[in-house]
Amino acid sequence: MKGFFITGTDTDVGKTFVTACMLRTLVDKRIRVIAYKPVQSGAQWQDGKWIAPDVDVYRKVIDVTDEDGCTYLLQTPCSPHLAAKIDGVTIEPDHIVAHVHQLQQTYDFVLVEGAGGIAVPLVDKSFLIAHLAQLLHLPLIIVARASVGTINHTVLTVEYAKAFGLQIAGIIMNGFSTPKNEIEQENIRMIEAMTHVPVIGEIPHMTNFSHQQIVWRKEWWQ
Ligand SMILES: Nc1ncnc2c1ncn2[C@@H]1O[C@H](COP(=O)(O)OP(=O)(O)O)[C@@H](O)[C@H]1O
Numbered sequence: 001m002k003g004f005f006i007t008g009t010d011t012d013v014g015k016t017f018v019t020a021c022m023l024r025t026l027v028d029k030r031i032r033v034i035a036y037k038p039v040q041s042g043a044q045w046q047d048g049k050w051i052a053p054d055v056d057v058y059r060k061v062i063d064v065t066d067e068d069g070c071t072y073l074l075q076t077p078c079s080p081h082l083a084a085k086i087d088g089v090t091i092e093p094d095h096i097v098a099h100v101h102q103l104q105q106t107y108d109f110v111l112v113e114g115a116g117g118i119a120v121p122l123v124d125k126s127f128l129i130a131h132l133a134q135l136l137h138l139p140l141i142i143v144a145r146a147s148v149g150t151i152n153h154t155v156l157t158v159e160y161a162k163a164f165g166l167q168i169a170g171i172i173m174n175g176f177s178t179p180k181n182e183i184e185q186e187n188i189r190m191i192e193a194m195t196h197v198p199v200i201g202e203i204p205h206m207t208n209f210s211h212q213q214i215v216w217r218k219e220w221w222q
């Protein structure tokens, strides 16, 4: 069984978008894959029920129900620890681990998407996204912006992950111009030089999704 824990340098950096790109590649290779969002805050009301917006994006590529694709669906769009408190829900990391183990029985590849970045409190100040990544024993993928500001955010995220002893499979940079400009090109070079972690993917900003535009610099699915 293969899998990754997908985190990012920030919220809205493109974790879900990049997860969908990875799903597309795995599906094209006929690999049985699922994407899973353990804790989704900011549930949306659609057709008479609450749905998980990130799982709804995964559904553009794979068949997945909210029940399989999410354990905790919370209503307020904020940090999971606060959204859970507002909803009166207790997040139990063991339930998340059990859910992942169950998915690992059925699928050959599991992509787990965190919430926000790696230092986001999941339960409280002593149980963060980084702790969940530790519990799941999945290598990390860090989604980072392609544009200005990304060097600082990415280096900090990598150093924080290393402090938790997490294995980092690679960085996927998202939102490139077409063609890539000089600043973006230098960002890739400097991030690799400073972190010693490979940039394994380049995703352009896409007005219309087209998987031909995705550049994988490493065969991460192997
Ligand atoms: N490469 C891209 N091209 C076009 N739109 C993108 C791209 N990456 C992200 N977006 C858009 O930016 C928003 C935030 O991305 P999302 O993947 O939801 O971030 P995150 O999961 O990190 O919070 C979404 O509306 C998404 O469709």
Ligand SMILES: [Mg+2]
Binding pocket: 015, 016, 017, 054, 113
């Ligand atoms: Mg997301």
